Amino acid sequence: MTASNDNLREANVAQARSIFENFKPHDPAWQNNLADDAVMAFPYAASIGLPPRVEGKEAAIGLFKGVADALGLSFHDVTVQPLADPEWVVVEQRGQGSFKGNPYNQQYVIFLQFRDGKLRHYREYFDCKVVTDCFGSVENLMAG
DSSP, X not given: OOHHHHHHHHHHHHHHHHHHHTOOTTSXXXXXXXXXXXXXXXXXXXXXXXXXXXXSHHHHHHHHHHHHHHHTOEEEEEEEEEOSSTTEEEEEEEEEEEXXXXXXXXXXXXXXXXXXXXXXXXXXEOOHHHHHHXXXXXXXXXXX
């Protein structure tokens, strides 16, 4: 392991923690964390009618804003672990919010890849039942 890899790994862990502990997707400074070619993947999303993939910075920002606005979402118990590849980290956290009085209490596992100080790849695993219990239908989620 080299010192430069250690420094990169530490910087990416700190950036990942900041992205979720200071979740403000309407803030241009927060948005600046995302790469122009960011890709978001949701391996289980298709099972409840949500898109399994979102591509591009603007689309990612739109998704983060929509979820934040619909739920008043905040993250808690954020833990970030580095992986062998210094560009990658894994995040475990709880997300809390509500939609029209329905509670949203989600547990996430998210793999993040950073390149040149920007979030390039985001792969999120979540409990689909929590989403459907909160929103009722995907149409409600998409309508905000």
